[in-house]
Amino acid sequence: MAKKMHIQMTVNGEAQEFLAEPRELLIHTLRERLNITGPHIGCETSHCGACTVTLNGKSVKSCTMFVAQANGAEVTTIEGLGSPDKLHVLQEAFKEHHGLQCGFCTPGMITRASKLLEEIPNPTEEEVRFGMAGNLCRCTGYQNIVKSILAAAAEMNAAKEAAE
């Protein structure tokens, strides 16, 4: 039995503390240990992006990170972006513009898109496609995903302008 280590991390603003084997993958920690099941396991080989979370300000694939590496980290998942009562602007835009069909890739898509819009608040269509290249969708053909993200960007920028 491998030695367990003491892990502390903040997930969606909440402090978490537990013992875990260092080899545990972050996606398994989130889903099975913390019952945060928004991030999905698609390919489990760093290709599909369904497991994308924001870790210390970076979009990462949580299937390709050991829980030990995330010790001390701040993690945000789709659950930390919006709630059923108060959807995030991106969630609203995906709903409005048909940015999903089966929905499996959507938590990863929106989590990644939230970081992309933080870095490039007013992206071109090309920048959206390039910035979302680490997330695969097998239903939509991407057209409506791109449309949703551009619409969310416009919405967020309009809200920002109105506030100023």
Place this chain on the structure above:
Amino acid sequence: MIPAAFEYHRPTDMAGVLAVLAEHGDEARVLAGGHSLIPMMKLRMADVPHLIDLQDVDGLSGITVEGGRVRIGAMTTQSDIIGHAALAEAAPIMREASLQIADPQVRYMGTVGGNVANGDPGNDMPGLMQCLDATFLLVGPDGEREVQARGFYEAAYMTDRADDEVLVAVAFDAPSGGYAYEKQKRKIGDYATAAAAVLLGKDGDTCTSASIAMTNLSDTPVWSEAAGAALVGTSVDAAAVDAAVAAMLGDIDPTQDNRGPIEFKRHAAAVILRRAIARAWDRA
């Protein structure tokens, strides 16, 4: 996919890293961004009883451009490279190449050090470093030493780095003239079917210097001295480009895999090199 159990170390300085390496020998390996090593561990193709995470080691990341010399710390990520204005100015080929590596999530984690030290023939940085005539800085129990990128790679995953050494930085002179990094891949996130790094110097209509390196077309990166020599002194006309491509094809040794048979890879290598030379010459 659960990797075999390991003991995790997260030292905060190089002395701590070297101490674990000295104690555990080839049972220990350093972890940078982990996007080559972790997939291998998950597939149980790599067994690492002692994993040394470098994320808290001071002084391993950062880019400096001083007096025409570029130094990039091993833990600097592809994403850091893409966002660094002074580096984009001094060596734009670094940004051009980094934008073609994997996808955004991987580029936040993937590091220069991991990319050059792992010795994977599919990685883009080794060929690029050979094109730039870079120097690698290694630290081991006997102190620091420097190795030329062009002499570092021995075979797939076999390099001049000893088990008890850590690659801590790469350095090179900021290149002048035209540049291009051209890469053919089947899809985003895939390794190259063929990639070419090209640097060309130009005086009037004459090519004054040329450096050409190819990626994923042998079990090591291939810096083709003969391909460069075929361009120097010419006006990079069609005959000179043909000669450079022929010379490059004489230096690579691709193998058949799921990216295609040998003939296809040689064809792709020629196309990619022609495009890279044309773009570099146009920019020179």
